[in-house]
Amino acid sequence: MTPTTPETTRAAKSGARTRTMKAIVKAAAGPGAEVREVPVPTPGRGEVLLRVLRAGVCGTDLHIWNWDRWSESRVKPPVTLGHEFVGEVVECGEDVSNVRSGDFVSCESHVVCGTCLACRTGAGHVCEKTRILGVDINGGFAEFVAVPAVNAWHIPAGVPLEVAAVMEPCGNAVHTAFAGPLSGCNIAVTGCGPIGLFAIGVARAAGAARVFATDVSPYRLDLARQMHADAVIDVSKEDMVARCLELTGGRGLDGVLEMSGNPRAVRDGLAALRMGGRMSMLGLPTEPFDLDWNRLVIFKGITLHGIIGRRMYDTWYQLDQLLGSGRLDLRPAITHVMEMARFDEAIALLREGRAGKVVLVPWGGGEGA
Numbered sequence: 001m002t003p004t005t006p007e008t009t010r011a012a013k014s015g016a017r018t019r020t021m022k023a024i025v026k027a028a029a030g031p032g033a034e035v036r037e038v039p040v041p042t043p044g045r046g047e048v049l050l051r052v053l054r055a056g057v058c059g060t061d062l063h064i065w066n067w068d069r070w071s072e073s074r075v076k077p078p079v080t081l082g083h084e085f086v087g088e089v090v091e092c093g094e095d096v097s098n099v100r101s102g103d104f105v106s107c108e109s110h111v112v113c114g115t116c117l118a119c120r121t122g123a124g125h126v127c128e129k130t131r132i133l134g135v136d137i138n139g140g141f142a143e144f145v146a147v148p149a150v151n152a153w154h155i156p157a158g159v160p161l162e163v164a165a166v167m168e169p170c171g172n173a174v175h176t177a178f179a180g181p182l183s184g185c186n187i188a189v190t191g192c193g194p195i196g197l198f199a200i201g202v203a204r205a206a207g208a209a210r211v212f213a214t215d216v217s218p219y220r221l222d223l224a225r226q227m228h229a230d231a232v233i234d235v236s237k238e239d240m241v242a243r244c245l246e247l248t249g250g251r252g253l254d255g256v257l258e259m260s261g262n263p264r265a266v267r268d269g270l271a272a273l274r275m276g277g278r279m280s281m282l283g284l285p286t287e288p289f290d291l292d293w294n295r296l297v298i299f300k301g302i303t304l305h306g307i308i309g310r311r312m313y314d315t316w317y318q319l320d321q322l323l324g325s326g327r328l329d330l331r332p333a334i335t336h337v338m339e340m341a342r343f344d345e346a347i348a349l350l351r352e353g354r355a356g357k358v359v360l361v362p363w364g365g366g367e368g369a
Contacts, residue, residue, distance in 0.1 A: 022363045023080045023142035024343050031067045033081060035341060041138065041146035043093035048149045050087030050105065053365045054165035054337075055140045057346045057358040058084055059193065064135070065347050075135060083109035083133045085140030086155065086164040096149040105152040106167040107140070108316065109133045110309050124312040125175075141340060143363050153316050156324045162337055162359045163330050166194070167319060169357075170330060171310035172282055173198035174319050176257050179305040180278035183207035186248050188240075189229070190269050191260025191283055192220035194357040197333035199257045200227040205327040212247060214240055214265065223356050226332035235268070244272040253277055263289040270296040280305040333357050340365075 020037040027034055043049040061081055064071045089103045099105060112119055112127035119127050133139040133147065155164045173195050177187075187208045189199045192215040203211045204227075213224035216236040224232050233243050244253055252274035258266055261283030269279055270291075279302060291297070297304065310316065322328040335356040338346060340363065349355035 021143035022340075023138075024082065024340065026064055026075060026077045026079050026081055028077050029067065029072070031065065033065055033343065035343075036078075038080065038142070040144050043091055043096075043146045045094045046096060046149055047093040047146050048089050048096055048099055048105075048152055049091040049093075049144055049146050050085075050107075050140075050152075051090050051365070052085050052087045052140050052142060052145055052362045053104075054086050054161045055082045055340065055360045055362065056084035056166040056169060057343075057350065057360060058169060059350070060135065062347055062350050079135070080138040080140075080142050080145075081134050082139035082141030082145075083135060084166055084168045085145065086161055086167070087140070087145065089152070090144070092149070098149055099152050099154070103152075104155045104164070106155055106164050107133065107147050108151040108153060108171075108310065108312060109139075109168050110312065111137060111148055111151065112312070125309040125315075130309075141343065141360065141362070143365070153313075156320050159323050160331070162334050163323070165359050166198075166330060166334065166357055167316075167323075168310070169195050170198045170202070171315045171319055172307070173202050173257075174322070175310050175315045176259070176280045176282045176305075176307045177202045177206060178315070178318060179280040179307060180255050180303065182255070184209050185254035186210050186212070186251070187255045187257060188212045188214060188244060188253050188269060188272065189224075189257045189259060190214045190240075190265040191258070191262065192217070192224045193259060194333055195282065196220075196257070196259035197223055197227050197356055198330055199259060200224055200229050201328050201330060201333075202322065203257070204228060205322050205325070210247070212244060212253075214268075215260075217353050219353060220356070223333060223335070235265070240265075240268040241272045248274075255280070257282070259283045261285040263291075267291065267296065270300075270302060273300065273302060276301045276303075278303040278305065280307055282307040330357075334359055337361065 025036040113129040116128040210230040213229040214233040221232040256269035256279040258281045336358045340360040346358040
């Protein structure tokens, strides 16, 4: 990674002091988002100001753009979108000691209270008062963003900006994968969206014996092959349970990383597990659904894990080690890098299933590490 120069830092600081900046804003209730001129934030006590260099587009951003039922109940416009990003520190507020100007950092998007029962017992990722950057607080689809310094995470040496921008969602994949045994295990990833694709790479890097991937999209299954899945299963044409039993010599899967939220994928994944297997569930069903708990869970002794976010900050250390080892390469899953002004186009690509992970380059974000 090329270090920043004094000239670059001075220019960035000068830019940060300008009166306004461009940002992608959810301006009002209803579908869509727009480019607006908004004030450049000033970092408060314990905060840092970042010049945003790259930002990833997430399924959550698609939900907010569409203005679905979840968005209606959670998002309070106007708010600047974007919770996956990497930036250069250009200004530090008072009482900041863990980063300094010129540092390149990714960010944990969950801003937690630090005082609730969950936070004080090492489970801040399920903080009762969690606020999320780009959802509840102004996020990183902008030229600059202010974040709590404690949420800033130094980028491992040699990690490209496009990869650094998606460390946050990759952390979801790490958390899901590491919630149960991996080494020497037969693992299936159900749902090959971006986090599912990352999970394939994570499981392989962590020593899984074999990793199988399921989806209904030929495009996504091809990306799964590029992430070196040992087998891909098109569940619109094949029986997942029968295929997994065939691939495992009749033993069944040791673990399922459920990334789709699809009821059939959940049922088939549970059916394909061996007795005593585990399913870690990150995918979000759109509606409640029936499940044969006796046959698929209780009588099989299955362990179910509900996964949200990243363990703070265990998961970040694990991700650091994986990226630093060179054994985890996320680049095949990053299919598009485009200007942030083309945000609507990025949303269309995701809605139509014609992209893996889309990374945006903000105004003035072309240079950097």
